[in-house]
Amino acid sequence: MALSSPVHIRSSQEMAIESEDDVLQVRREVRVLAERLGFNPFATAAVTTATSELARNIWCHAGRGMVQIEVIDEEGRSGLRLVFRDQGPGIPDIERVLVGGYSTARSLGLGLSGSRRLVDEFNLQSQPGQGTVVTVVKWGRL
Amino acid sequence: MALSSPVHIRSSQEMAIESEDDVLQVRREVRVLAERLGFNPFATAAVTTATSELARNIWCHAGRGMVQIEVIDEEGRSGLRLVFRDQGPGIPDIERVLVGGYSTARSLGLGLSGSRRLVDEFNLQSQPGQGTVVTVVKWGRL
Amino acid sequence: MTKRHEMRGSIPVLRIGSTLLATIQVELRDSVAEDFQRTVLTRIEDTGSTGLLIDITALDMVDSYVARVLVETSKMARLMGTEAVLVGMRPEVAATLVRMGFPVDGVRTALDVDDGLALLGRLRPAFDL
């Protein structure tokens, strides 16, 4: 999870993702935090949408999991770091899902590849049978 | 770097590529030289665009590097030889990036495959962990 | 009030002349989405409407799931012979969808309901009120 630069964690909370309601709950929380940090509407929509994709993936593909939501500071800027964790089936071919257009569900397969394009830092770790961890960081634009 | 034919190097300079500003700087320099060599607008746009792609790749994927810009003569014609060098992560699957459409960034993956089509000679050397060297030559059209 | 009621109530489908106007004001969740498609298609059949406007002005976020539901509903309507137009997409929503690589071709759009009605009028002049 190579987020090398030293960051200051201003706040941290965890939310469970076990239902579609939880997915909506999590993305509302992320929107509130983004707005509070002064993200512009484009950055706010971007991080809220990525959250929705990744939380929905946990609910759809792993059944349950959780997200850790952190407000972080680094070199005078503030941002959100979100860590989505589950102990589901994992993703066998990470490269393929990151290119996009690949899906085991009846959908577009844009969740992972699309989220990645919406955030500033993206890290996906997954072992078949062991679960999946997706870490994203979004910095507020000025 | 198989540029076999004996060339006469008329001038040679190095420029660092460490920021987006440097990318713009380098491509302006290449444009000036191309125009000075009497390249027509199509050849000038081609070599300037290839320069932009390759310099941007250094900035985006390797963080820093440099370009060596040479004015060369060979068999009565003049051209530009550009050597882009970095010590970044290197490219694991050269064949794939040369086909085009493959990208680890949120972009089109046309930088390497596209540049190759814009120049007269193209050579890509890369070792994962060792960095990347891309050499291109563009001859002026009459 | 049950959840199903809550959502039924919240995607009103109005008739404006030969056009149906569906206004999405809630987050589209799985159950709502299916119900929405069913309602819209059934009302197209019942009313013989030749145009469908889906107004998403109220949505401040459209993820790939919701986008797919919207595009699919438009396609279903079109298969029935009804032109569908998505209206009121916010700037940040448009920016997000394009950046994600969502395939946008084939979706008819208009700035707002008025513009959407005018567009339908041009597409199906014979049917316009």
Added chain:
Amino acid sequence: MTKRHEMRGSIPVLRIGSTLLATIQVELRDSVAEDFQRTVLTRIEDTGSTGLLIDITALDMVDSYVARVLVETSKMARLMGTEAVLVGMRPEVAATLVRMGFPVDGVRTALDVDDGLALLGRLRPAFDL
């Protein structure tokens, strides 16, 4: 003058009747590109413009990065319901993009601003001034 000002100032977005005209006169760098998209889309919403012309006459080079920004901006505008037309692409720029294999389908183009306005007029007759 800060960089942000410099670039903001340098991509003027004018209103011509129901059309917005964005004239790109500077090299589009990362920060400028995002700002450009934000400005254009927000102004479409504010003004209710049904057409967008992006004038790139001044660009003597368009690499794949800039091309992507231009095409994406057009797609975003279109999702909002605004027709976008790229105008003034120079011959050598067109030649370079095609040779690179840049996917050009789906992008509307016109020779210059006048032609662009005429094209928009044909696409959306009711709205043209």
